[in-house]
Amino acid sequence: MTPDSRKPSLHLVRRFLGFLTAKPLTPAEQSAIASMLDPPIAQAFFAQRSEDQRHAFDVRERVGGHEHLYQAALLHDIGKTGPALGALSRSFATIWSRLGLRATGRWNDYLSHGEIGAEQLEALGADRLAVAFARNHPGSPPPGVDAESWHLLEQADVA
Ligand SMILES: [Fe+2]
Ligand SMILES: [Fe+2]
Numbered sequence: 001m002t003p004d005s006r007k008p009s010l011h012l013v014r015r016f017l018g019f020l021t022a023k024p025l026t027p028a029e030q031s032a033i034a035s036m037l038d039p040p041i042a043q044a045f046f047a048q049r050s051e052d053q054r055h056a057f058d059v060r061e062r063v064g065g066h067e068h069l070y071q072a073a074l075l076h077d078i079g080k081t082g083p084a085l086g087a088l089s090r091s092f093a094t095i096w097s098r099l100g101l102r103a104t105g106r107w108n109d110y111l112s113h114g115e116i117g118a119e120q121l122e123a124l125g126a127d128r129l130a131v132a133f134a135r136n137h138p139g140s141p142p143p144g145v146d147a148e149s150w151h152l153l154e155q156a157d158v159a
Contacts, residue, residue, distance in 0.1 A: 011158060012091060012094060012095075015090075016087055016090075016091050018051075018055065019051045019055075019087040019090070020087055022050065022051040022054040022055065023054060024050040024053070024054065025050070025053050025054060025057055029057060030046070033045060033046075033053075033057065033060075033074065036060075036070050036074070037070075037071070037074065038125075040124050040125075041071065041075065041121075041124050041125075041126055044075065044078050044081075044120060044121075044124060045074055045075060045078070047078070047081050048077070048078060048080070048081050049080075049081070049084070051087075052077055052078075052080055052081070055077065056073065056074045056075065056076070056077060057074070059073040059074070059076070059153070059156045059157050060073040060074050060156075062155070062156035062159055063152050063153065063156045066149070066152060068127075068129065068149065069129070069149055069152060069153055071121075071126050071127050071129070071130035072127075072129045072130040072132075072133040072134070072149075072153050073153060073156060073157075075117070075121055075126060075130050075134065076114075076117065076130070076133050076134045076137055076153070076157065077113060077117065077134075078117045078120055078121070078134070079109075079112070079113030079114060079115070079116035079117025079118070079120065079134065080110060080113045080117070082109055082116065083106040083107070083109040083110040083113070084106070085106060085107070085110050089106075089107070089110075090110060092107075093107040093110050093111055094111070097111050114134055114135050114136065114137060115135055117134040117135075118131050118132075118134040118135035121134055128145075129145065129146075129149060132145050133150070133153050137153070137154065137157060138154060138157065138158065
C-alpha cells in the first residue's frame, strides 16, 4: 500500500474521531459567526448539527484573514443538515460508496451533500465561491473560480 492509497482511509478515521470529539461552539464563537453572516445565511449555519458547526468554524479559522472565503468555509457542508446522519452512518455511507455500491435515501442525500448544499446556498443568495465550493468539494475548482482561493479552502477543509 502506498502512502497515497492510505490517505483516504486515514482521512476517514480522522473525520470520524473529529466528529466524536467535536465541542459545541461557545456563545462567544456563536456571536462571532453571527456577525460574519447575513441572518438567513446564519440561520442555515446554525441549523447544522453542532459537530458540523465546529468543523465549519475550524475551517473558517484555518483560512485566516481571507474574508472572501468565510461564507464558503462556514457553509460548504450545510447539505449534511437534511440527512442528519451520525458518525457511524456517515462512515458506512462513505465506505458503501467507495465500494461502488448504490446508496439510497438519507445515505444518498449525505453523499450528495455538496450539490444539495449548493442549491440551498443559491436560494439563500450566498456568494458565488460559497456555492461553487459546496458543489465541487472535494475536487478541482470549476472554471472561473480563483485557484488560490480554492486551494486555501481545500487545505482548510481536510486539515
Ligand atoms: Fe463536505
Ligand atoms: Fe468539510
